Amino acid sequence: MRTPSLARLPYRAVSLTSTSRFQSQNLLRLRCASTAALRPSGVAPAYQSLLRQWEQRRNAASATASAVLEAAAASPESLSQAAIIDNLDPVEAARLDKVRNIGIAAHIDSGKTTVTERVLFYTGRIKAIHEVRGRDAVGAKMDSMDLEREKGITIQSAATFCDWVKKDKEGVDQKYHVNLIDTPGHIDFTIEVERALRVLDGAVMILCAVSGVQSQTITVDRQMRRYNVPRISFVNKMDRMGANPFKAIDQINTKLKMPAAAVQVPIGAEDEFEGVVDLIRMKALYNKGPSGEDIVETDEIPDKVKELAQQRRAILIETLADVDDEIAEIFLDEGEPTEDQLRAAIRRATVSLKFTPVFMGSALANKSVQPMLDGVVDFLPNPAEVENLALDQKRNEASVKLVSYNSLPFVGLAFKLEESNFGQLTYIRVYQGTLRKGSNVFNARNNKKVKVPRIVRMHSNEMEEVSEIGAGEICAVFGVECASGDTFTDGQLGYSMSSMFVPEPVISLSIKPKQAKDAANFSKAMARFQREDPTFRVTHDSESEQTIISGMGELHLDIYVERMRREYRVHCETGQPQVAYRETIGKRVDFDHLLKKQTGGAGDYARVMGWMEPTGALEDNKFEQQIVGGSISEKFLYACEKGFNLSCEKGPLIGHKVLGTSMVINDGATHMTDSSEMAFKNATQQAFRKAFAESNPSVLEPLMKTVVTAPSEFQGDVIALLNKRGATINDTETGVDEFTVYADCSLNGMFGFSSNLRATTQGKGEYTMEFSHYEKAPPQVQKELIAKYQKAQADRNKK
Numbered sequence: 129m130r131t132p133s134l135a136r137l138p139y140r141a142v143s144l145t146s147t148s149r150f151q152s153q154n155l156l157r158l159r160c161a162s163t164a165a166l167r168p169s170g171v172a173p174a175y176q177s178l179l180r181q182w183e184q185r186r187n188a189a190s191a192t193a194s195a196v197l198e199a200a201a202a203s204p205e206s207l208s209q210a211a212i213i214d215n216l217d218p219v220e221a222a223r224l225d226k227v228r229n230i231g232i233a234a235h236i237d238s239g240k241t242t243v244t245e246r247v248l249f250y251t252g253r254i255k256a257i258h259e260v261r262g263r264d265a266v267g268a269k270m271d272s273m274d275l276e277r278e279k280g281i282t283i284q285s286a287a288t289f290c291d292w293v294k295k296d297k298e299g300v301d302q303k304y305h306v307n308l309i310d311t312p313g314h315i316d317f318t319i320e321v322e323r324a325l326r327v328l329d330g331a332v333m334i335l336c337a338v339s340g341v342q343s344q345t346i347t348v349d350r351q352m353r354r355y356n357v358p359r360i361s362f363v364n365k366m367d368r369m370g371a372n373p374f375k376a377i378d379q380i381n382t383k384l385k386m387p388a389a390a391v392q393v394p395i396g397a398e399d400e401f402e403g404v405v406d407l408i409r410m411k412a413l414y415n416k417g418p419s420g421e422d423i424v425e426t427d428e429i430p431d432k433v434k435e436l437a438q439q440r441r442a443i444l445i446e447t448l449a450d451v452d453d454e455i456a457e458i459f460l461d462e463g464e465p466t467e468d469q470l471r472a473a474i475r476r477a478t479v480s481l482k483f484t485p486v487f488m489g490s491a492l493a494n495k496s497v498q499p500m501l502d503g504v505v506d507f508l509p510n511p512a513e514v515e516n517l518a519l520d521q522k523r524n525e526a527s528v529k530l531v532s533y534n535s536l537p538f539v540g541l542a543f544k545l546e547e548s549n550f551g552q553l554t555y556i557r558v559y560q561g562t563l564r565k566g567s568n569v570f571n572a573r574n575n576k577k578v579k580v581p582r583i584v585r586m587h588s589n590e591m592e593e594v595s596e597i598g599a600g601e602i603c604a605v606f607g608v609e610c611a612s613g614d615t616f617t618d619g620q621l622g623y624s625m626s627s628m629f630v631p632e633p634v635i636s637l638s639i640k641p642k643q644a645k646d647a648a649n650f651s652k653a654m655a656r657f658q659r660e661d662p663t664f665r666v667t668h669d670s671e672s673e674q675t676i677i678s679g680m681g682e683l684h685l686d687i688y689v690e691r692m693r694r695e696y697r698v699h700c701e702t703g704q705p706q707v708a709y710r711e712t713i714g715k716r717v718d719f720d721h722l723l724k725k726q727t728g729g730a731g732d733y734a735r736v737m738g739w740m741e742p743t744g745a746l747e748d749n750k751f752e753q754q755i756v757g758g759s760i761s762e763k764f765l766y767a768c769e770k771g772f773n774l775s776c777e778k779g780p781l782i783g784h785k786v787l788g789t790s791m792v793i794n795d796g797a798t799h800m801t802d803s804s805e806m807a808f809k810n811a812t813q814q815a816f817r818k819a820f821a822e823s824n825p826s827v828l829e830p831l832m833k834t835v836v837t838a839p840s841e842f843q844g845d846v847i848a849l850l851n852k853r854g855a856t857i858n859d860t861e862t863g864v865d866e867f868t869v870y871a872d873c874s875l876n877g878m879f880g881f882s883s884n885l886r887a888t889t890q891g892k893g894e895y896t897m898e899f900s901h902y903e904k905a906p907p908q909v910q911k912e913l914i915a916k917y918q919k920a921q922a923d924r925n926k927k
């Protein structure tokens with residue numbers, strides 16, 4: 129048996145030494161409250177009502193309130209956020225304990241929407257189950273767009289909520305409020321997953337029992353890590369031929385490097401899949417009723433799985449011993465943890481991101497979805513258990529912890545915008561305080577005051593009006609103009625929250641309405657799509673007079689062209705998809721450029737001196753001025769910076785954006801009457817062109833992390849296909865009957881790959897492609913691109 133290494137044992141997850149500024153300030157106020165009568169005048173108005181509540185509780189002889197106030201006075205640092213929540217405000221703690229904000233994320237077609245449909249049915253949110261691409265032509269609740277129902281894929285994430293009733297240890301029903309977001313699986317809609325995970329407290333990672341960890345599971349795993357989202361796993365499709373949950377669990381451990389162990393074992397598999405054995409309580413669970421709505425629990429574990437259950441329970445304890453010191457101690461003493469100890473350890477380890485418990489079932493066959501829901505409330509954190517930070521703009525952007533108290537000042541994050549029939553719908557996660565209908569909130573980005581006219585809870589495309597939403601919850605509001613990622617506060621706090629990661633678009637195409645009369649609707653649609661989706665960009669190329677749309681992949685752009693047709697009745701003509709190339713400088717070049725024009729009247733005069741060089745990383749460009757002696761005034765330097773930024777927007781080589789280039793201006797000259805902002809802007813642009821051309825610049829192309837999976841018999845053909853497209857193969861894994869290739873490919877080389885792959889693998893192969901980084905394009909490609917651009921420029925000049 130494996131002995132857990134003590135060195136690897138982590139500290140207890142519950143820290144009692146957290147000392148964020150927010151807490152210490154509150155605790156200092158607490159100290160005042162505990163040593164003397166409460167003096168609200170000395171306390172920021174935002175906290176007065178909260179202090180009053182605490183004081184009232186003490187006056188009402190609450191032993192906890194007194195004890196905590198005294199402890200806070202003696203040692204403010206000794207109380208953690210958890211202690212504040214648990215001890216100071218039992219009412220808030222009890223409310224938050226019953227809230228879960230979760231997302232469902234997974235590889236394409238793993239069954240996210242099908243699982244969500246069951247969740248909604250079993251929690252009573254919907255009256256009947258409808259299948260994705262089902263024969264009843266209704267479609268799953270969460271795929272509400274026509275396009276989603278037709279294609280059987282999720283394009284937009286959809287939010288909903290439900291109540292899950294679970295019996296506690298004493299057999300008393302406890303109602304949990306679950307806010308749930310179903311996210312798309314396709315990589316082109318990855319922003320939907322990003323923004324959902326940004327605001328969720330936990331996630332259910334779904335895997336297919338046959339395919340296990342797939343390419344998109346790896347992406348989703350990375351996204352969950354980026355936002356520190358704890359997860360439980362659900363191995364779905366246990367009814368499929370070849371289902372093997374333990375293969376999936378091994379892969380979570382090895383491929384995702386996330387300690388994972390089954391908390392259930394299946395009773396039968398494939399078409400004999402009957403139910404599961406709960407390894408924590410050692411009980412067999414079966415679904416009964418026409419749609420599996422009743423869970424029947426028995427102590428009689430079928431003989432055929434008794435041994436497996438014992439084995440897997442031992443592995444569960446062993447895996448936990450590696451990540452939890454309480455279980456480690458029991459394990460080292462060769463003891464047997466109790467049910468409570470096991471449950472608490474799984475919760476601790478999951479919440480602290482060290483472990484994922486694995487559930488299993490078949491959503492389509494209506495089996496074992498409810499125990500997974502029990503897992504959501506048992507093992508995923510409530511809003512109070514997740515550390516959410518904001519930056520306090522009034523105190524030099526110091527980091528402050530947000531506390532999900534209803535009575536604190538309001539802080540919320542707008543994480544998603546959607547156009548609806550009633551105007552813009554803004555999804556908000558309330559991190560602190562209460563959002564009330566009719567109240568005013570302030571946008572931290574521009575300090576604009578906005579009134580909140582309507583608040584709704586979303587149920588896919590339906591909504592339920594509410595008058596207020598408490599801390600830790602998710603809602604949507606109407607009539608609040610803002611951008612995706614804006615923070616709202618009640619105006620008293622200068623807090624702002626970090627936004628989500630937005631990947632850069634890698635593909636673009638020209639687009640125009642087929643009929644001139646549709647121009648107005650076309651612009652309306654473009655504006656809307658851009659507001660809703662930060663990975664969808666629209667630019668206007670003034671030279672070619674074309675509108676260019678850019679996005680994450682061919683499918684992403686196709687969907688918008690199709691939505692334009694369906695939702696706005698605008699038929700469009702599109703050009704060939706183009707790769708989003710970049711340009712970069714090759715080496716340092718000094719410049720001394722003089723712009724001087726004398727054409728009668730006032731002339732133009734600007735002289736700029738300095739150098740341009742690579743920034744070192746192929747990232748943002750940098751402009752710097754190091755003028756001493758005032759040879760160029762501030763106003764003109766600002767114009768120089770503008771000129772630099774404009775030059776970076778349209779590189780000299782092929783007209784694509786410039787990356788990784790820095791410009792320093794350290795001297796120059798100004799003319800008394802002939803210098804102007806325009807002259808300095810133009811001079812900088814000219815200097816830029818000249819220096820860039822002399823620096824041995826290059827064209828960069830996006831490199832894509834590509835993962836291809838197909839049945840083993842096609843391995844040779846698929847590798848040959850990738851080689852033909854110039855891919856660098858990094859790794860190959862061979863499974864029982866399928867293989868996976870990991871490769872880096874240039875996006876340029878991958879156009880039309882999906883149809884090639886389909887043809888080569890009889891439609892059985894699949895692949896995902898995700899932007900990795902920019903790299904120099906091969907010399908031949910660079911040459912061709914430059915020649916093409918120059919020819920187009922020359923043709924344009926002739927006209």
Ligand SMILES: Nc1nc2c(ncn2[C@@H]2O[C@H](COP(=O)(O)OP(=O)(O)OP(=O)(O)O)[C@@H](O)[C@H]2O)c(=O)[nH]1
Pocket residue numbers: 234235236237238239240241242243259260261280281282283311312313314364365366367368489490491492493
């Ligand atoms: N055999 C079997 N098929 C399932 C199960 N769950 C889902 N499916 C099928 O798998 C297909 C994909 O299911 P979805 O629920 O749309 O999967 P998804 O992960 O939401 O798909 P995307 O959002 O497009 O990534 C559908 O045809 C489902 O009927 C299951 O438990 N067993």
